[in-house]
């Protein structure tokens with residue numbers, strides 16, 4: 001599979017001088033075309049900052065982001081983002097169909113094609129027949145489906161999702177997870193999704209990237225070798241799922257998972273023997289990090 005996203009040495013620092021805060025440091029990873037990768041990391045570690053840099057909303061202060069080989073220096077036309085807060089991202093004065101068509105207004109697409117594509121994509125997220133309603137007439141889960149449809153209507157090369165299911169109830173969350181995997185499979189979408197939820201990351205992903213605490217760096221890059229067909233009950237009960245979930249949880253909780261040269265404050269006095277995990281080069285880090293987590 002060709003590389004869709006290449007992040008190299010990515011650093012982002014907010015502010016200058018005494019107020020400077022490095023949110024992400026020297027991140028490097030690639031996402032292949034058609035892959036669904038999840039990012040998990042502790043609260044405040046820099047996940048949203050990473051997505052903002054990838055989407056071109058804020059510039060990297062170091063390193064680079066490439067989308068299908070082109071350097072990202074502003075918001076790329078073929079990238080879409082789904083945010084957690086659907087109620088603030090949909091326009092309440094536009095119908096569902098007009099919300100979904102909205103991104104096509106900047107493309108050379110006729111009015112007839114706009115409405116046809118909106119209808120198709122609404123059908124693909126299980127919302128055919130609601131195009132004439134307004135967002136506020138729909139449930140939260142349905143509104144988030146509209147947001148996903150709107151993101152997909154322009155057939156983006158990369159779909160970024162920032163905690164997309166954090167504001168819906170558990171059952172709707174499961175339905176939206178399955179929808180996301182179906183969309184990835186049916187449309188061949190490349191998806192990078194940030195979540196706080198370890199189970200969700202394992203259930204959804206082909207790969208899970210585990211970030212360190214702030215400033216974020218990659219401490220593990222796990223391949224999720226579960227069968228492609230997933231089921232909310234049987235997959236989550238499977239031995240492999242439970243094992244992978246434990247692996248991610250151990251990585252996240254491990255006090256040993258520190259950046260090189262930055263000892264864990266809790267063990268700083270212990271000197272040699274403090275375990276560190278290489279960052280930057282993601283290859284092979286999972287085993288090292290897991291070993292750190294288990295030691």
Ligand SMILES: Nc1ncnc2c1ncn2[C@@H]1O[C@H](COP(=O)(O)OP(=O)(O)OP(=O)(O)O)[C@@H](O)[C@H]1O
Nearest residue numbers: 014015021023042043044045046047048049050214
């Ligand atoms: N605009 C900003 N100016 C200065 N600092 C910021 C800004 N945005 C974020 N930060 C800081 O950068 C760090 C990373 O923030 P970010 O929102 O990227 O983390 P996150 O992992 O997405 O957090 P959460 O999991 O809580 O959503 C935090 O310490 C945050 O306070």
